[in-house]
Amino acid sequence: MTTEVRVPTLGESVTEATVATWFKKPGDAVSADEMLCELETDKVTVEVPAPASGTMAEIVAKEGETVGVDALLATINEGESAGETPSAAPSSATAEAKPAAGDSGSIDVMVPTLGESVTEATVSTWFKSVGDSVSADEMLCELETDKVSVEVPAPSAGVLTEILAKEGDTVKADGKLAVMSGGADGAVEPAKRPATGDGETNGDQYTTPPAGRDAKDVEDAPSAKKAMAEAGLSPNQVQGSGRDGRVMKEDVARAAAAASAAPAVSAAPAAAARAPVSADDAAREERVKMTRLRQTIAKRLKDSQNTAAMLTTYNEVDMTEVMALRSEYKEEFLKKHGVKLGFMSFFTKACCHALKEVPEVNAEIDGTDIVYKNFVHMGIAAGTPTGLVVPVIRDADQMSFAAIEKAIAEKGARARDGKLSMAEMQGGTFTISNGGVYGSLMSSPILNPPQSGILGMHKIQQRPMIVNGEIVARPMMYLALSYDHRIVDGKGAVTFLVRVKDALEDPRRLLMDL
Structure with a gap:
């Protein structure tokens, strides 16, 4: 029986890959799940396992060839061992491949x-x-x-x-x-452990990778060879990160970037140098390496400022009606739905209504196109011990107050425990950030690319307001909308905030979709 070996799913938006290395050749015995070859895309390296045990029959896609998703890579004669017929007993090599x-x-x-x-x-x-x-x-x-x-x-x-x-x-x-x-x-x-050429164990x-290029009999990825030639780099200038120290395309890119950055660093060392520190102060300092999460937060926030034409507009909302409604029904809400009624569900609902009227705040720029989203995947920024993360509540515009509160509670708990998956933090179309829980009275939130809008909530504070000609104390909150001015005009931003304000000051509008 012949089994086909095909290109696996390579990931979202990735449609083709290059065959980098074959670990087996026709006639070799293979066991199920044993690595047959390695594919290289513009993002990741993908290993292709054997779908069944048997003998390699034919390699259809040679090293260096470009293949699409589900393309035929090779065939395996299932049940055969090298040099034997299908009816023969499996060879010891095949039998011992998996204990x-x-x-x-x-x-x-x-x-x-x-x-x-x-x-x-x-x-x-x-x-x-x-x-x-x-x-x-x-x-x-x-x-x-x-x-x-x-x-x-x-x-x-x-x-x-x-x-x-x-x-x-x-x-x-x-x-x-x-x-x-x-x-x-x-x-x-x-x-x-596998042995090196001289018979010693190489843990x-x-x-x-081995210290010398001649110490390993490993073929570098075809795309890496091409990239080295284009960058003018020799193999000894690139450190491989692939299997057995094999040089991959991304290794060449890193080496080229390091080579180009070196002159700039040496030409202006003062720009990156720290301010002088006395010996006494240095003894009292503590140096801690930034976590990868913190490095990414820093990079993304700076990229957001460098890319978007970011602007912030402000308004304030009287929280009297929301607080009264919440106080009146919170016990019944908890008893029926098993979750507390918080402010976030009101704000999420209010934003969903406002985004329908001002769709450009729920859109993003893709090259020279504007992509309007006819749905709302709401990002809810959450502080964790390791940094800020933004879990996404999908199709929030279709959810009830109870469903939103349950989703926020569940995502928040997973965020604090560091259990959020990648999928739970991708695909957001708009974000809400609540700095008020930390006591912030006013701030300008930074966009979460490629989104075009983010709403900042703040501390509820009693302030004197004029109502019907009289000065009264009211629970007020400042709202801040940061938006990408390339896609959202001032009129749209102000309209969005006014619609959020109207919905919160008269929550009945949310129930009537007004």
């Missing part, structure tokens, strides 16, 4: 899927040490990406025999983190 139940063997601990567009992570914490016994699905370590934290469970029970990526190391998606050994019967044996071959 049988009860047999001890080495088990690789790999970096799990990190999410769309995320290609690397930092090892933040190891919960186990070399020699520790672990059970299946027990947490081994925690990885930190620029967006979320990812826990890595043990693929099976056994003993942790080797840690390849130490705390603080940066690892690639699908990279190897550690090696375990053991079996279902509890037997344990030291993990066997770092998956994380650090």
